[in-house]
Amino acid sequence: MAIDTSRAETGYVHPSAAALKRRRIRLGDTLFRLALQFCLFVAFAFLASLLIYVVIAGWNRLDLRLVTNMPSGLASRADESGLQSALTGTLWVIGLTALMCLPTGIAAAIYLEEYADNTRWYNRFLELNIQNLAGVPSIVFGILGLGIIARVFGLGFTIITAAIVLSLLVLPVVIIATREALRAVPPSIRLGSYALGATKWQTVRRQVLPAATSGTATGSILALSRAIGEAAPLILLGAVTFVRFNPEGIFSQYTVLPIAIFNLIKSPQAELKELASAGIVLLLIILVLMNSIAIVIRNRAGRIK
Amino acid sequence: MAERGVEALLFVAATIGVLTTVGIIIALVFPTIDFFGDVSIVKFLTGDAWTPLFADKQYGVLPLLVATLVVTAIATLIAVPLGLGAAIYLAEYARPKVRRALKPMLEVLAGIPTVVYGFFALVAIGPLIRDYWPGGDKPSFQNLLIASIAMGIMIVPTVASLAEDAMTAVPRSLRQGAYALASSRMQVATRVVFPAALSGIVAAIVLGVSRAIGETMIVTIAGGLISDRILFNPIEGSATMTAFIASAGQGDLPLGTVEYKSIFAVGALLFIITFALNIVSFRLVRRFREVYE
Numbered sequence: 001m002a003i004d005t006s007r008a009e010t011g012y013v014h015p016s017a018a019a020l021k022r023r024r025i026r027l028g029d030t031l032f033r034l035a036l037q038f039c040l041f042v043a044f045a046f047l048a049s050l051l052i053y054v055v056i057a058g059w060n061r062l063d064l065r066l067v068t069n070m071p072s073g074l075a076s077r078a079d080e081s082g083l084q085s086a087l088t089g090t091l092w093v094i095g096l097t098a099l100m101c102l103p104t105g106i107a108a109a110i111y112l113e114e115y116a117d118n119t120r121w122y123n124r125f126l127e128l129n130i131q132n133l134a135g136v137p138s139i140v141f142g143i144l145g146l147g148i149i150a151r152v153f154g155l156g157f158t159i160i161t162a163a164i165v166l167s168l169l170v171l172p173v174v175i176i177a178t179r180e181a182l183r184a185v186p187p188s189i190r191l192g193s194y195a196l197g198a199t200k201w202q203t204v205r206r207q208v209l210p211a212a213t214s215g216t217a218t219g220s221i222l223a224l225s226r227a228i229g230e231a232a233p234l235i236l237l238g239a240v241t242f243v244r245f246n247p248e249g250i251f252s253q254y255t256v257l258p259i260a261i262f263n264l265i266k267s268p269q270a271e272l273k274e275l276a277s278a279g280i281v282l283l284l285i286i287l288v289l290m291n292s293i294a295i296v297i298r299n300r301a302g303r304i305k
Numbered sequence: 306m307a308e309r310g311v312e313a314l315l316f317v318a319a320t321i322g323v324l325t326t327v328g329i330i331i332a333l334v335f336p337t338i339d340f341f342g343d344v345s346i347v348k349f350l351t352g353d354a355w356t357p358l359f360a361d362k363q364y365g366v367l368p369l370l371v372a373t374l375v376v377t378a379i380a381t382l383i384a385v386p387l388g389l390g391a392a393i394y395l396a397e398y399a400r401p402k403v404r405r406a407l408k409p410m411l412e413v414l415a416g417i418p419t420v421v422y423g424f425f426a427l428v429a430i431g432p433l434i435r436d437y438w439p440g441g442d443k444p445s446f447q448n449l450l451i452a453s454i455a456m457g458i459m460i461v462p463t464v465a466s467l468a469e470d471a472m473t474a475v476p477r478s479l480r481q482g483a484y485a486l487a488s489s490r491m492q493v494a495t496r497v498v499f500p501a502a503l504s505g506i507v508a509a510i511v512l513g514v515s516r517a518i519g520e521t522m523i524v525t526i527a528g529g530l531i532s533d534r535i536l537f538n539p540i541e542g543s544a545t546m547t548a549f550i551a552s553a554g555q556g557d558l559p560l561g562t563v564e565y566k567s568i569f570a571v572g573a574l575l576f577i578i579t580f581a582l583n584i585v586s587f588r589l590v591r592r593f594r595e596v597y598e
Contacts, residue, residue: 028489029489032491033491036393036398037394039388039391042387043414043461043462046458047414050417050421050422053429054421107314107318108321108322111315111318115312115315116319129323132584133322135579136579136583137518137547137576137579138519138521139521139551139572140519140572140579141329142554143550144325144328144332147332147335148328148332168321171325172322175322200312222416229418231419231420232551235555236550236555258418258420265423265424265526276424287416287418
């Protein structure tokens with residue numbers, strides 16, 4: 001093993017030189033590994049300092065005032081200010097988004113995975129289009145909402161407009177995740193079902209979909225958690241206005257947590273920066289809860305298999 | 306009959322994506338054509354001041370474009386080494402157990418809302434950099450550098466996960482061949498796996514660049530809003546394309562004015578650029594999938 005194989009073609013290598021070379025390779029290898037670990041370390045150190053920073057900065061405001069009080073417009077009452085209207089707004093918008101985008105996304109995925117004949121040009125076009133849509137910047141979806149849904153459809157700056165735009169934005173995520181879950185269902189299950197005389201739709205509904213539940217649910221949750229954190233398109237859709245009431249229906253004015261945080265960041269008052277940090281912690285807690293549900297579903301499915 | 310009906314319904318759901326694309330194009334094209342009736346397209350593409358909200362209105366998109374490119378360049382310089390380093394470690398070095406623990410953490414980084422990154426850049430990274438800035442001219446309160454740093458970290462997971470996919474797709478036999486010739490792990494990673502996965506790695510970088518160009522909240526919060534001149538210096542605050550759209554879209558601009566339409570013109574430019582990058586990225590991904598799958 002004393003031969004330096006990386007330069008084997010150069011022929012004979014003096015043993016001591018070879019030993020030296022080997023040591024250098026080993027040292028290089030260790031340094032390289034350290035450099036790679038350093039890359040991951042930087043990313044995680046950033047993550048850790050970000051989390052620690054917001055918790056410390058928002059500590060004084062992390063109590064029930066955050067969810068029981070409405071935002072206050074008066075500078076002198078910044079201490080009493082809360083984020084209730086943003087929290088209820090987020091729940092309304094995301095609830096409605098889930099109602100619209102999950103059935104549509106799952107149906108689209110079933111079509112593309114189970115029904116579509118891939119040799120047809122229009123099916124390939126549908127697929128390419130969804131991939132493309134996944135890469136469109138979210139602010140462009142805001143422009144779609146502003147130009148078409150709010151103005152042309154006349155839905156205005158309301159919860160329903162926000163929910164439609166967020167649904168379209170995360171639709172590719174739901175479709176891609178559901179397709180992967182459907183693809184993971186072994187073909188033998190489908191063939192068995194057909195052999196017993198089931199039709200295509202019966203097979204999909206009673207065999208394939210139940211078998212793909214965990215993957216679909218995980219993907220859906222991840223898509224919704226992306227929608228919860230999304231602020232850019234809603235800036236164009238009237239969410240920035242100061243809202244001091246909870247939404248009463250789908251045509252209400254609204255604001256959502258990320259936008260309320262954005263508004264607080266813009267204000268020069270230090271107390272409001274504190275509130276912004278507390279709001280970020282609240283937002284992150286919601287996201288962590290949703291992701292833990294996804295993990296629990298994934299693990300449970302793993303155990304059954 | 307019922308079977309056909311179900312299939313038709315599912316097909317309709319699948320076409321919503323196409324309708325969305327058509328909707329986006331319609332939403333962008335008509336106001337943009339209208340806009341170019343008021344402002345010449347040459348002035349738009351070559352003008353060096355963007356001041357739609359001033360008394361003296363000028364519509365040269367270069368300041369916005371340059372700011373976008375500066376942020377994207379710095380963010381890419383940060384994200385590419387970090388992302389590729391992480392990807393190589395996960396694909397070639399980490400034991401399965403370590404990998405299973407690290408990947409979800411990268412997903413957490415990807416799942417943090419961008420408004421949070423923007424906040425952190427403005428209130429934590431900004432003061433830190435100002436305190437330790439060596440030169441005489443201190444960075445402004447909002448500046449492109451702090452936005453770029455946050456954005457660089459934000460796109461690390463994008464670059465890392467796609468690059469890792471590409472490297473894992475490289476067949477085992479290539480690695481085994483190299484190890485059989487007594488290559489070290491680093492040699493296998495850098496001289497065998499990396500070149501073999503190159504198209505996928507480039508695709509990962511292109512996708513990261515595309516995400517950086519389209520990112521809005523970080524640059525709106527931390528990047529600054531000056532756009533009346535072209536600024537190449539990242540320690541000054543300058544509005545990117547997305548930051549302009551977001552800041553102009555907050556106020557209720559009167560419908561039909563040139564200012565209002567300018568949002569759509571900048572949006573169209575942004576859409577064209579990111580669309581082109583995404584197409585390049587898909588082509589590259591398809592190439593590495595074709596070779597090894």
